[in-house]
Structures are given as C-alpha cells and as structure tokens.
Amino acid sequence: VPLSRAVRCICIEISSRPFNPKALEKLEIIRPSQSCPRVEIIAQMKKSKEKRCLNPESETIKKLLKAVSKKRSKRTP
Amino acid sequence: VPLSRAVRCICIEISSRPFNPKALEKLEIIRPSQSCPRVEIIAQMKKSKEKRCLNPESETIKKLLKAVSKKRSKRTP
Numbered sequence: 077v078p079l080s081r082a083v084r085c086i087c088i089e090i091s092s093r094p095f096n097p098k099a100l101e102k103l104e105i106i107r108p109s110q111s112c113p114r115v116e117i118i119a120q121m122k123k124s125k126e127k128r129c130l131n132p133e134s135e136t137i138k139k140l141l142k143a144v145s146k147k148r149s150k151r152t153p
Numbered sequence: 154v155p156l157s158r159a160v161r162c163i164c165i166e167i168s169s170r171p172f173n174p175k176a177l178e179k180l181e182i183i184r185p186s187q188s189c190p191r192v193e194i195i196a197q198m199k200k201s202k203e204k205r206c207l208n209p210e211s212e213t214i215k216k217l218l219k220a221v222s223k224k225r226s227k228r229t230p
Contacts, residue, residue, distance in 0.1 A: 141218040
C-alpha cells in the first residue's frame with residue numbers, strides 16, 4: 077500500500093508587492109516535484125535578507141529572467 | 154583608506170557538460186554583488202543533489218528560464 081504523499085511546498089503565500097529588482101540578491105527556482113506540484117520562485121533581498129515568494133507568471137519575474145541571460149552577452153563586444 | 158575587498162564568487166568552475174533539464178531540482182541565480190562581479194547560476198540535481206555552476210549565456214539556461222515563466226500560463230485556459 078503506497079503511503080500518501082504530503083504536499084510540502086515552500087511557498088504558502090505569493091507576494092504581489094512590487095519590489096526593486098536591484099534590491100534582489102538571489103533568486104531560487106524550484107521545479108515541480110513530488111513534494112510540490114508547482115514551480116516555486118523564492119527571492120532573497122540584499123539588505124534585509126528577507127525571503128519572498130514570487131509569482132512565476134508575473135511581469136517582474138519574466139523581465140528578471142530575461143535579464144539574467146542577457147547580462148553577459150552585453151559584455152562581449 | 155578603504156580596505157580591499159576579497160572576491161568571493163561561489164562558482165570556481167563553470168560546467169559545460171550537457172544535462173537533462175528534467176533532472177534538475179533547483180536553480181539558484183545570484184546577482185552580481187560586491188563579493189562577486191558576475192551572475193552566478195547554480196543548478197542542483199534531483200537525485201544526486203550534486204550542485205553545478207552553469208553558464209548564464211548557455212542555450213540550456215536560456216531555455217530553462219523561458220520555460221519557468223511559460224509553465225503556468227499553459228495551465229490557465
């Protein structure tokens with residue numbers, strides 16, 4: 077008999093407060109798994125070290141993720 | 154007199170080995186800061202829990218990051 081699996085998502089609440097992308101230190105992206113069925117995005121703020129769950133669908137996230145892969149190509153001439 | 158700052162990047166070596174994006178559990182994106190001048194992308198593998206530094210410029214990363222913000226919009230009709 078298989079044991080029932082507990083859902084253990086990290087994010088309980090998704091923040092919709094706007095934030096300054098420059099205040100961001102780290103972004104964690106956790107893929108859907110057996111413990112949590114959805115993508116989770118956790119942002120850590122630079123000064124406060126506060127962690128905040130973000131909506132993967134939000135425009136801010138889309139822009140941030142685009143910026144990550146663009147950043148270095150600007151450096152190469 | 155300002156003290157010299159030590160560079161403390163997390164990634165020493167960037168992996169160029171191809172990998173299956175489905176084997177990925179977590180992706181950490183760390184923005185450039187005073188301790189490290191470049192974007193760092195650290196991937197954690199699902200089974201081995203092995204951590205690997207990836208090149209933000211690579212096609213795999215670009216595709217992965219795109220997939221993150223696309224995933225949920227597929228679910229909404």
